[in-house]
Amino acid sequence: MIYRDTVKPEWVDYNGHLRDAFYMLIYSLATDAFMDRIGLDDAGRRARARTLYTLEAHIGYLREIKEGAAVRVEVRVIAHDKKRVHLYMEMFEGDEGNEGEPVSACEQMMLHIDSSGAPKSASFDEDIAARIAAEPRVAAKDARYAGRVIGLPARASTAAPA
Numbered sequence: 001m002i003y004r005d006t007v008k009p010e011w012v013d014y015n016g017h018l019r020d021a022f023y024m025l026i027y028s029l030a031t032d033a034f035m036d037r038i039g040l041d042d043a044g045r046r047a048r049a050r051t052l053y054t055l056e057a058h059i060g061y062l063r064e065i066k067e068g069a070a071v072r073v074e075v076r077v078i079a080h081d082k083k084r085v086h087l088y089m090e091m092f093e094g095d096e097g098n099e100g101e102p103v104s105a106c107e108q109m110m111l112h113i114d115s116s117g118a119p120k121s122a123s124f125d126e127d128i129a130a131r132i133a134a135e136p137r138v139a140a141k142d143a144r145y146a147g148r149v150i151g152l153p154a155r156a157s158t159a160a161p162a
Helices: 020-037 042-048 126-134
Strands: 003-006 050-061 070-080 084-093 104-114
Touching (some): 020 084
Antiparallel strands (some): 003 070, 050 104, 084 104
16 A cells, blocks of 8 residues: 545535546555655655656546545556656555455556756666665556556447537
């Protein structure tokens, strides 16, 4: 577990469910916790003039979650290279040890940035790269909600009127 929170009243929509934007907020906060764990916490980002930017994120909304629900996020690394890390996250309702099915899943591609001037990509420092390599892993084939493409099947789609 890397992050836990409770669904706040201001996060709930007109249907009584967690609003879609707040799923991303929770995942963003989980990403911050991941950054803290690999040495890119606030002090580390300032000292190194390095950070992570999100290049792309995909969220799957699997089951509704309501106000007051305790949620937790598990984060695993699918892959990384010298400048990027591909994260896979699942959000669960309830306490650790009560796995069940996730209520949501998210994958993100993060880019390491040199923020000492105009932002530009940079290779991870060796110690950060080693911490990423030591993080819990998941094979892409086992990240059951990752790698999905959005779209209608060709036979089901119809062109919008001009």
